[in-house]
Structures are given as C-alpha cells and as structure tokens.
Amino acid sequence: MNIEQDSLRSSPFGTSEWENEGGSTAPPPVPENLPNGVSARWVLEYRVGEYRYTSLADAKSEQQRRNRMADKAKAEARSS
Numbered sequence: 737m738n739i740e741q742d743s744l745r746s747s748p749f750g751t752s753e754w755e756n757e758g759g760s761t762a763p764p765p766v767p768e769n770l771p772n773g774v775s776a777r778w779v780l781e782y783r784v785g786e787y788r789y790t791s792l793a794d795a796k797s798e799q800q801r802r803n804r805m806a807d808k809a810k811a812e813a814r815s816s
Contacts, residue, residue: 766776781788782795784802789795 763778770776779790781790782792783789784795784798787798789798
C-alpha cells in the first residue's frame with residue numbers, strides 16, 4: 737500500500753467522535769492494485785437542494801441565494 741492509499745483509509749469525517757454512540761462505521765474500501773496513472777481520493781460534498789458542491793463557500797452562496805428568494809417571495813405575498 738502506498739502513502740496515498742494509506743491516507744485514504746482514514747476518514748475525513750472524524751468518526752472517532754462517534755465512538756460513545758455505538759461505534760463508528762468504516763469508510764468505504766479503497767480499491768487496491770489500481771493501474772498506473774489511476775488514483776483514488778475522498779471528496780467532501782455539500783448539498784443544497786438538488787445541487788452539489790465541493791466548495792463550502794459555493795454551497796453557502798447558493799443557500800444565501802435561496803434564502804433571499806424565499807424572503808422576497810414572502811414579502812411579495814404579504815403585500816398582495
């Protein structure tokens with residue numbers, strides 16, 4: 737196992753915090769013996785509605801847009 741694969745085996749989600757709640761779950765297995773030039777890595781994904789982001793800043797911006805649209809719709813409904 738190379739260093740990259742070894743680093744993938746540790747979860748970026750901090751499963752050790754859950755040890756007092758019935759135990760942690762193992763991350764999905766990392767494929768072994770990948771062909772030369774092929775690598776694997778974990779990607780943290782943020783979801784806002786049907787959209788998916790790998791950048792927290794982008795996900796926050798989308799949520800703020802949604803909040804502004806909802807506030808505008810509520811204000812228009814009140815004024816009708």
